[in-house]
Amino acid sequence: MQVPLSWYLIVAAALFCIGLYGVLSRRNAIGILMGVELMLNAVNVNLIAFWRYVEAVRATMAGQVFAIIVITVAAAEAAVGLALIIAIYRNRHTVDVTEADQLKL
């Protein structure tokens, strides 16, 4: 007896929304980045769940390939994002995004 597809989708939706709350509410730039990683993870769970349960998708392995590409992009995003945070910290001695507002008029 298999777990229904909708269970995976609901848990992934919950993960996504928790990550979204973290992105919208955190002051710390690293906290925001962690929220983004949670959201990307939730999307990957969805992709793999659809690959597993929907035959048309499974015939091409597209779901798993797409998930691997998403993981690649997440790794690149984390590396560049954390480099930016370290550069901001070096210049302004804060990682609070509400204080990094030099570009505002």
Add this chain to the structure above:
Amino acid sequence: MSVQHAVFIILSAIALIGALGVVLNRRLFRSALFLVLSFVGVAGFYILLEAELLAMIQLLVYVGAIAILIIFAIMLSRQAMVADDKVLNEQWALGWLVAVLLFAALVYVLVKVNWPVVEVAVPANSIQRLGESLVNPNGFVLPFEVASVLLLVALVGAVIIAREK
């Protein structure tokens, strides 16, 4: 209720408790450790969905690389174990509302749509087929090569941005 259902519920609890720990904890270092917990729960989902290679990649890339990178950045940028006095910005209530409304909308759609689910076992050679489709000109060789260029660009970019002038 079968074993799979029980395992799924345990994994969901791990992933969701980890995720809540990430966004609710006042200490950033503990948030990063909860993030590792959530990643491990998601890796368990992949095993349950019979995508074993993805589970290993999840453990290697997310737990082994991204989480360590985040902990590294926390230690470079501030005192790791100190709790912030102001964790949330002014729009946190709005953010909470948006997240809850989005969750409600998603659950409504997910329950309402009739998904074309097929109960077929995954073929035993799915990892082999995944590898073949990644280098097949009629498959996904272009995104595969673009991903390698992207990683190179991110590597060089991260070094240049974080370098001391």
